[in-house]
Amino acid sequence: MALAQTKGASIEGIVTVVPSQTEDNSLLDLLTESERESLITHTGIRYRHIVPAGVRFVDYVQKATEILCEKLEWSSDSIDVFITVTQSPDQPLPSVSCDVHGKMGMPPHTLCFDINSGCSGFVYGLYTVYSLLQGLNKPGARAILICGDFSSRFTDPQDRSVKPVFSDAVSAIGIRFDAHSDTISGYFNLETVGKGFDAIKVTPPDAFMRMQGIDVFNYTLRYVPDNIQKLITYSGKKQEELQMAVFHQANRLINETIRKKAGFPEEKVPYTLYEYGNTGSATIPLTLGCAWNDGYDSSWILISGFGVGFSVASALIPFSPKVFGLPVEL
Amino acid sequence: MQDLTDIQQFIDFAEKELQVQGLSPQSEFRKISSWSSLNALLFISGVNEHADVLISSADLASCTTLGDIHSLIVNRIHGFSTN
Secondary structure (H helix, E strand, C coil), X not given: CEEEEEECEEEEEEEEEECCCEEEHHHCCCCCHHHHHHHHHHHCCCEEECCCCCCCHHHHHHHHHHHHHHHHCCCHHHCCEEEEECCXXXXXXXXXXXXXXXXXXXXXXXXXXXXCCCCCHHHHHHHHHHHHHHHHCCCCCEEEEEEEECHHHHCCCCCCCCCCCECCEEEEEEEEECCCXXXXXXXXXXXXXXXXXXXXXXXXXXXXXXXXXXXXXXXHHHHHHXXXXXXXXXXXXXXXXXXXXXXXXXXXXXHHHHHHHHCCCHHHCCCCHHHHCECHHHHHHHHHHHHCCCCCCCEXXXXXXXXXXXXXXXXXXXXXXXXXXXXXXX | CCCCCCHHHHHHHHHXXXXXXXXXXXXXXXXXXXXXXXXXXXXXXXXXXXXXXXXXXXXXXXXXXXXXXXXXXXXXXXXXXXX
8 A cells, every 4th residue: 555645736727639530339340239238338338539540649649738738828848747647659669758848849857758557547647746746846837747548559349348448538637836835735545456467458469458357347346445445544534525536437337336335426426438438547537627617616536546457546636627628529 | 135145046146137037056157148248247246246245257267157156156255265
C-alpha cells in the first residue's frame, strides 16, 4: 500500500478528443443478435470511437493540448511540466511528450517524459504531476497531463472479448500549482498486484491485446473496494461528503459491482460507457469532463483507476475545474 | 439471495444465468450452447453476489462440470481452499 498526500496543485481544466468515426456494438457481426443485446446491456457499451488507419497518436495529443491551452489561455511557452500517460505511442522512442514539446515550441525548462500505464494511469499520472510541481515549488507553475490510448491498434478484429469494449481517446488535463498554498491537493492510494500481469496483455506474435475477463473481474473485486476504503480512512473524510465517485470505465458489470461493494449511491457514480466505451487511461478525465457541471460546489471527489498491470490507484481530490465538457470529435 | 452450497439451488441458478433448462451437476458447462466469455463473466459475477466467492479463470480451467464448480464453491465457503 502506498498512501500519500500532495499539496498546492489543482486541476484547472480537462479537454478530451475522440475520433468522430464510431463502431456500433448493435451491428457487431462477431455476435448473434441476442448476444449483441446482452453485450450492450451488461457492458453498458454501445458505441466505440475508432481512429482511421494512418492517424498518429501524437497528432491527437497535440490537438488536445492546443484546445486546452486555448481554453485556459495558456501559451505553450508557459508550460513547466508535460507528461504523457500512454501504452500506444507511435514509436518506442523518442517519447510522445518530447515530440509534442518540439511541435508546440515549449521552452527547454519544460519537464517532459512519458509514463507507460493503462487504466490506472490517470491517477498515477496525477500523483506524478502533483509531486513534480511540489518539487519545483514555482508559484503559478503550469502542467499538462495527457492520458489516452489508441487501443484499436491492439485489437484483434475477431476477438469477441476485446473488440466490443475498447475505444480510442486522448485527454489533456491542465494543472496549476500555488506555491503559497499549504492546502492538501490530493490523497492517493497507489497499488500494484503484479501477479495479475497476465489478466490483460499484448502478446507476440500477433501483438493483439488479450484479456482474461474473469481474472480482471476477480482482481478488481478483490483489490479495488479495499483500496478505496483504506484511502477514505487515511484521508479522514466521510464517504457521504464526496460529490461524486468516478471509476475507470471498464464495463458496467464490473463497475456496478465495485460501486455496490464500495457503498456509493447510483446518483454519485457517472458513466460514459454507452457513448465512449473503455478508453483506457482517458476514461476518468473523459467522464469527469462529461459529468461535471457548474451547479456543483467546489468539493472533494473520488477517482479510481484499475486494470492492466494489474494496477490499482485511487485518489481523493478537490475538484472545481474552469474548463470541462463533452469530448471534442476530430 | 440463493444458497449456492445447495446443489439444487446452484443448478437453478445456473439455468437462470445461462438461460437454459435441463441442466444437472453432470452437465459440462463448456458444452452448454449459451456458454460464452460474456455469460461466463456473468455467471462468475452471480456466484460472487450470491456466495461471496471469487472464481478465477484457472479455477474454471480445472473444472469440467457444473458439479465441479459447485464443489469449488462449497470448499471455498467451508474454508477448504483459499479464496
